[in-house]
Amino acid sequence: QVTLRESGPALVRPTQTLTLTCTFSGLSLTTTAMRASWLRQPPGKAPEWLARIDWDDDKFYNTSLRTRLAISKDTSKNQVILTLSNVDPMDTATYYCARTRIDSASNFFFDFWGQGILVTVSS
Amino acid sequence: QSALTQPPSASGAPGQSIVISCSGSRSNIGTNSVNWYRQLPGTAPQLVIYDNIVRASGVPDRFSGSKSGTSASLAISGLQSEDEGDYYCAPWDDTLSGPVFGAGTRLTVL
Numbered sequence: 001q002v003t004l005r006e007s008g009p010a011l012v013r014p015t016q017t018l019t020l021t022c023t024f025s026g027l028s029l030t031t032t033a034m035r036a037s038w039l040r041q042p043p044g045k046a047p048e049w050l051a052r053i054d055w056d057d058d059k060f061y062n063t064s065l066r067t068r069l070a071i072s073k074d075t076s077k078n079q080v081i082l083t084l085s086n087v088d089p090m091d092t093a094t095y096y097c098a099r100t101r102i103d104s105a106s107n108f109f110f111d112f113w114g115q116g117i118l119v120t121v122s123s
Numbered sequence: 124q125s126a127l128t129q130p131p132s133a134s135g136a137p138g139q140s141i142v143i144s145c146s147g148s149r150s151n152i153g154t155n156s157v158n159w160y161r162q163l164p165g166t167a168p169q170l171v172i173y174d175n176i177v178r179a180s181g182v183p184d185r186f187s188g189s190k191s192g193t194s195a196s197l198a199i200s201g202l203q204s205e206d207e208g209d210y211y212c213a214p215w216d217d218t219l220s221g222p223v224f225g226a227g228t229r230l231t232v233l
Contacts, residue, residue, distance in 0.1 A: 114167065
């Protein structure tokens with residue numbers, strides 16, 4: 001059974017760095033073609049893709065946020081970590097991790113999602 | 124403002140059929156496959172359709188996807204109350220170099 005679970009702070013102060021962890025069960029981050037993404041969804045809005053990390057440690061970022069984002073993985077713990085620096089109230093959102101698939105037609109989609117974690121940025 | 128346009132709402136009576144549209148541009152739908160996600164309140168999005176027409180595991184054949192030019196559609200036949208939720212189209216966007224989501228369509232089964 002595949003499960004993804006996000007963890008991290010519920011409240012972050014403006015200008016601080018947000019660090020989120022996604023723990024995978026039932027999937028190994030070292031498996032060839034294993035890819036994981038972080039997305040976020042502000043209240044009442046659509047999801048937004050943030051970053052992706054692949055089994056071979058390739059990393060990809062949302063171009064509008066790349067200077068503030070960093071994605072990494074700890075294969076010993078089967079975890080993917082996201083940091084978002086210099087947070088602002090506009091970063092208030094539910095943050096999700098998701099397994100990312102790229103199929104033979106180069107289609108990019110998310111087939112397993114974590115439950116999400118609501119992060120509020122406020123002083 | 125999203126690069127994709129979806130109607131904000133759709134509705135239908137049980138048993139009826141509805142179609143949710145998603146309009147984009149050459150840089151997204153025109154060049155790439157479209158995926159559809161459904162989200163129930165307070166839960167994570169779930170994959171419904173990928174590669175324009177392929178149903179995700181466990182999705183009933185009442186759901187079907189299509190694409191033509193720079194537009195895509197999700198059709199649901201034999202509406203059931205459990206089909207309610209927010210539906211998002213999400214293709215890759217070549218200009219943004221990443222996947223992009225539509226603003227979502229809230230489906231209500233009357």
